[in-house]
Amino acid sequence: MLEQTGLELVNWARAQFALTAMFHWIFVPLTLGLSFLCAFFESIYVKTGKEEWRRLTRFWMRLFGINFAIGVATGIILEFEFGTNWSNYSWMVGDIFGAPLAIEGLVAFFLEATFFAVMFFGWDRVSKGFHLFSTWMVAIGSNLSALWILVANGWMQFPTGMAFNPDKARFEMQNFWDVLFSPVAVSKFTHTTSSGFLLGSLFVISVSSWYLLKGRHKDMAKKSIVVASVFGLLSALFVGFTGDEAAYTDAQKQPMKLAAFEGLWKGQENAGLVALGVLNPDKRPGDDKDPFIFEIRVPGLLSLLANRSPGSFVPGIDDLVYGNSAQGVMGADEKIKRGKVAIQQLAAYKKAQQLGDQVAAETALQKFNDYKAYLGFGYLDSPEQAVPPVGITFYSFHAMVALGTLFILIFFIFLVLTMKDRIEGQRALLLLGVLSLFLGFIASEAGWVVAEVGRQPWAIQDLLPVTVARTDINVGSVKTTFFMFLVTFTVLFIAEVGIMLKQIQIGPEGK
Amino acid sequence: MIGNLDLSTLQYIWWILASIVGSLFLFMTFVQGGQTLLWQVAKTDDEKGLVINSLGRKWELTFTTLVLFGGALFAAFPKFYATSFGGAYWVWILILFTFVVQAVSYEFRKKPNNLLGTGTYELFLFINGTIGILLIGAAVGTFFTGSNFVLNEYNWVRWTNPLRGLEAAFSLFNLSLGIFLVFNARVLGALYLVNNIDFSGCKGLEPRLRKAVLVNFLCSLPFLLYFLVKLLIMDGFTIDPQTGVVSVVAGKYLANLLAMPWVLGLLLAGVLLVIWGVVATGLKEGTSGIWPAGLGTVFVGLSVFFTAAFNNTPFYPSKADLQSSLSIFNASSSHYTLTAMTYVALLIPVVLGYIAYVWHAMDSKKLGKEELLSDEAEYY
Numbered sequence: 001m002l003e004q005t006g007l008e009l010v011n012w013a014r015a016q017f018a019l020t021a022m023f024h025w026i027f028v029p030l031t032l033g034l035s036f037l038c039a040f041f042e043s044i045y046v047k048t049g050k051e052e053w054r055r056l057t058r059f060w061m062r063l064f065g066i067n068f069a070i071g072v073a074t075g076i077i078l079e080f081e082f083g084t085n086w087s088n089y090s091w092m093v094g095d096i097f098g099a100p101l102a103i104e105g106l107v108a109f110f111l112e113a114t115f116f117a118v119m120f121f122g123w124d125r126v127s128k129g130f131h132l133f134s135t136w137m138v139a140i141g142s143n144l145s146a147l148w149i150l151v152a153n154g155w156m157q158f159p160t161g162m163a164f165n166p167d168k169a170r171f172e173m174q175n176f177w178d179v180l181f182s183p184v185a186v187s188k189f190t191h192t193t194s195s196g197f198l199l200g201s202l203f204v205i206s207v208s209s210w211y212l213l214k215g216r217h218k219d220m221a222k223k224s225i226v227v228a229s230v231f232g233l234l235s236a237l238f239v240g241f242t243g244d245e246a247a248y249t250d251a252q253k254q255p256m257k258l259a260a261f262e263g264l265w266k267g268q269e270n271a272g273l274v275a276l277g278v279l280n281p282d283k284r285p286g287d288d289k290d291p292f293i294f295e296i297r298v299p300g301l302l303s304l305l306a307n308r309s310p311g312s313f314v315p316g317i318d319d320l321v322y323g324n325s326a327q328g329v330m331g332a333d334e335k336i337k338r339g340k341v342a343i344q345q346l347a348a349y350k351k352a353q354q355l356g357d358q359v360a361a362e363t364a365l366q367k368f369n370d371y372k373a374y375l376g377f378g379y380l381d382s383p384e385q386a387v388p389p390v391g392i393t394f395y396s397f398h399a400m401v402a403l404g405t406l407f408i409l410i411f412f413i414f415l416v417l418t419m420k421d422r423i424e425g426q427r428a429l430l431l432l433g434v435l436s437l438f439l440g441f442i443a444s445e446a447g448w449v450v451a452e453v454g455r456q457p458w459a460i461q462d463l464l465p466v467t468v469a470r471t472d473i474n475v476g477s478v479k480t481t482f483f484m485f486l487v488t489f490t491v492l493f494i495a496e497v498g499i500m501l502k503q504i505q506i507g508p509e510g511k
Numbered sequence: 512m513i514g515n516l517d518l519s520t521l522q523y524i525w526w527i528l529a530s531i532v533g534s535l536f537l538f539m540t541f542v543q544g545g546q547t548l549l550w551q552v553a554k555t556d557d558e559k560g561l562v563i564n565s566l567g568r569k570w571e572l573t574f575t576t577l578v579l580f581g582g583a584l585f586a587a588f589p590k591f592y593a594t595s596f597g598g599a600y601w602v603w604i605l606i607l608f609t610f611v612v613q614a615v616s617y618e619f620r621k622k623p624n625n626l627l628g629t630g631t632y633e634l635f636l637f638i639n640g641t642i643g644i645l646l647i648g649a650a651v652g653t654f655f656t657g658s659n660f661v662l663n664e665y666n667w668v669r670w671t672n673p674l675r676g677l678e679a680a681f682s683l684f685n686l687s688l689g690i691f692l693v694f695n696a697r698v699l700g701a702l703y704l705v706n707n708i709d710f711s712g713c714k715g716l717e718p719r720l721r722k723a724v725l726v727n728f729l730c731s732l733p734f735l736l737y738f739l740v741k742l743l744i745m746d747g748f749t750i751d752p753q754t755g756v757v758s759v760v761a762g763k764y765l766a767n768l769l770a771m772p773w774v775l776g777l778l779l780a781g782v783l784l785v786i787w788g789v790v791a792t793g794l795k796e797g798t799s800g801i802w803p804a805g806l807g808t809v810f811v812g813l814s815v816f817f818t819a820a821f822n823n824t825p826f827y828p829s830k831a832d833l834q835s836s837l838s839i840f841n842a843s844s845s846h847y848t849l850t851a852m853t854y855v856a857l858l859i860p861v862v863l864g865y866i867a868y869v870w871h872a873m874d875s876k877k878l879g880k881e882e883l884l885s886d887e888a889e890y891y
């Protein structure tokens with residue numbers, strides 16, 4: 001069915017997806033968070049009727065708008081990139097994957113687009129109440145769009161609610177609700193949107209800290225910090241909670257990803273959690289090298305977090321690659337054998353149908369059905385290919401979690417000191433406040449690295465590897481578009497940062 | 512009730528829905544058309560500001576309609592999405608690219624410290640309105656002229672022309688559809704601006720816009736005529752309803768229009784409505800020409816999409832391998848997915864409803880110069 005060619009092509013297509021997604025993800029979490037913050041600010045204005053809150057709202061909205069435009073620009077590519085670079089994927093799972101994308105457009109994007117115009121240009125054109133309503137609609141619309149795209153992404157991590165149709169050679173949806181409410185989709189949505197709220201709050205804190213350092217717009221800055229640190233603190237706590245949930249679903253649905261981001265090579269009962277560690281770069285599947293050069297471990301915690309049951313067995317990379325019969329873990333080596341049978345039988349089924357041999361077709365189909373759960377593994381050449389890059393996944397995960405803890409602290413301190421009106425003199429803290437936004441970006445991008453690099457080599461977990469999901473196209477085209485996007489997005493990004501900084505410098509009074 | 516519809520009914524419904532979204536997009540290209548008029552009709556900075564801000568309140572709706580068109584095709588006809596985007600790679604990439612640069616241009620154009628300068632962002636808007644729309648037209652043209660692809664037994668696409676979709680722009684037929692759409696967008700853009708702007712502060716702009724309506728309409732005519740005449744006389748692709756075999760027959764699209772007189776009716780009504788809008792605004796003093804012309808554009812769009820796909824016609828034919836051609840029957844999603852999506856589609860009237868409400872609320876007062884100068888307002 002498939003030649004294993006085009007690794008270079010696949011890698012460029014992957015690089016392109018990583019590039020466009022990570023660019024897009026600079027702007028989206030800010031949209032998710034700032035939209036709600038603007039809605040809070042405006043609600044306070046409408047409630048109190050105080051002019052200063054109106055000015056404050058409009059200042060943050062202006063920054064929101066600059067960010068929003070480039071978020072839209074980088075987003076449209078992603079919507080169509082599934083088709084351009086991952087055409088086999090689009091065909092094989094379009095029956096399921098297309099629906100959330102279409103729903104996203106219909107129910108979320110139009111809400112954003114329509115009410116965005118009111119939020120920006122409607123101050124004197126519609127009533128105060130309707131304007132506030134519009135601002136809330138923009139916030140709800142952007143977060144709804146996150147819901148649908150994360151449902152789609154969650155389905156790639158944990159394909160559910162579908163069945164393979166051998167006649168069409170594609171997967172078809174069987175249960176919409178299973179797709180929508182899959183545990184992975186739920187944990188993705190909650191973790192990702194709350195991380196966006198967190199980032200939006202850091203943005204407000206960062207800019208406000210800069211004003212306080214410069215001694216400008218002090219009143220506005222402090223007001224903004226209070227709202228943002230309350231929202232940020234709540235979000236950060238929720239991020240931790242949902243992050244734990246995400247790790248739990250990983251342990252259940254994507255154990256290889258969990259093993260990679262924990263650096264767990266040999267499965268253990270009562271496994272410990274690595275709080276901090278340096279990986280041994282020479283470690284390979286199946287060897288006996290020590291996986292860490294240095295590590296600090298909390299005993300027993302991983303078993304507790306991964307399975308919600310102390311002392312339980314957590315499979316490591318080696319168990320998942322070579323199997324561990326004592327613990328009832330089937331290895332990728334065995335799955336590959338079964339997957340190859342599935343592929344063979346599918347081909348035999350197709351052939352028999354072409355020849356009109358119903359009996360042979362029926363036999364092949366039955367056999368295929370017995371093995372189809374391993375279909376994707378049949379495209380792998382060696383069991384080691386089932387292992388994602390461990391280093392990037394491990395470090396990204398640990399950076400994300402460490403920063404998450406730090407943010408809780410930052411929001412808390414900012415809240416307390418601002419409430420006591422003692423924030424102004426704290427130069428070191430304010431500097432940290434300015435810096436925190438960049439740490440936030442690192443944590444947020446790292447999260448996607450964990451989720452997506454940790455999923456390799458799969459486009460659809462266990463069912464479709466990226467090598468099969470790709471488009472049949474020459475490498476040159478994908479390379480060219482890669483650089484096209486790299487250059488364009490970089491230029492637009494520099495422009496955006498320049499405009500943003502200028503607007504911050506101008507401040508809430510001017511235009 | 513929706514749960515009981517059979518597969519082929521759902522396939523028709525979804526082609527109609529996708530066609531409606533696509534045709535609404537064509538109407539909404541008044542934004543792109545307006546963008547290309549910028550340098551021509553607006554002589555001063557104030558006038559430019561008015562044009563940009565008037566369009567700037569709508570550009571996202573157009574953009575979102577395009578995204579929804581793509582999303583709806585993905586959900587309802589995934590084989591088309593996979594084949595066309597993966598196959599006709601370059602034509603889609605270039606189209607998307609023009610929309611990427613459009614998306615930042617309104618916001619960045621006048622902002623201080625914007626790196627590239629106002630002129631560059633205006634150029635981006637121009638490129639989006641010309642090349643972007645032209646290529647969309649060329650891509651739609653391939654619904655009739657066919658493309659070069661082969662699907663294997665797993666329905667994976669192999670494109671047999673090295674230009675990967677750009678070859679579409681080298682057919683006179685596709686090209687004339689594209690150019691017609693560019694001029695039509697300019698007609699609509701001028702009509703919209705006449706309707707949306709309060710000219711009391713800048714008298715010169717109005718007559719220039721009215722003239723643009725007329726001139727661009729006249730420019731669009733030869734391309735529309737070429738497209739239509741060619742469509743009626745060209746060979747077309749047909750599916751044998753018994754065997755499903757695809758073949759080429761003479762006069763297929765003429766036959767489609769004759770077999771579906773209501774589609775012919777839509778086409779003629781559409782053209783007449785556009786003419787009405789043009790005459791009312793270009794020759795007379797009317798300001799509401801955008802509405803009949805917009806509706807007319809939607810009608811023409813619908814008739815084109817229906818002619819391409821109904822009456823046993825493959826809407827995405829392959830010249831390279833006739834039997835790989837895509838029809839609404841072999842390219843669609845499963846019965847389950849189409850049913851689920853049809854429930855979702857019940858929201859379309861709600862969405863259209865609030866868009867119309869907000870549009871009215873925001874535009875009941877025309878956009879004037881004072882508003883842009885006032886300290887209170889936000890503007891691009």
Ligand code: HEM
Nearest residue numbers: 188191192195240243244246247401404443444447448451
């Ligand atoms: C505090 C402890 C945290 C834990 C335990 C945690 C846990 C996780 C896990 C396990 C994943 C991978 C989910 C998957 O399988 O795909 C993930 C993804 C992610 N994380 Fe975190 N995280 C934490 C903090 C943060 C912070 C502070 C941010 C950003 C400000 C963040 C942003 C993200 C994002 C954007 C993703 C990718 C989307 C997703 O998969 O949900 N996380 N996180």
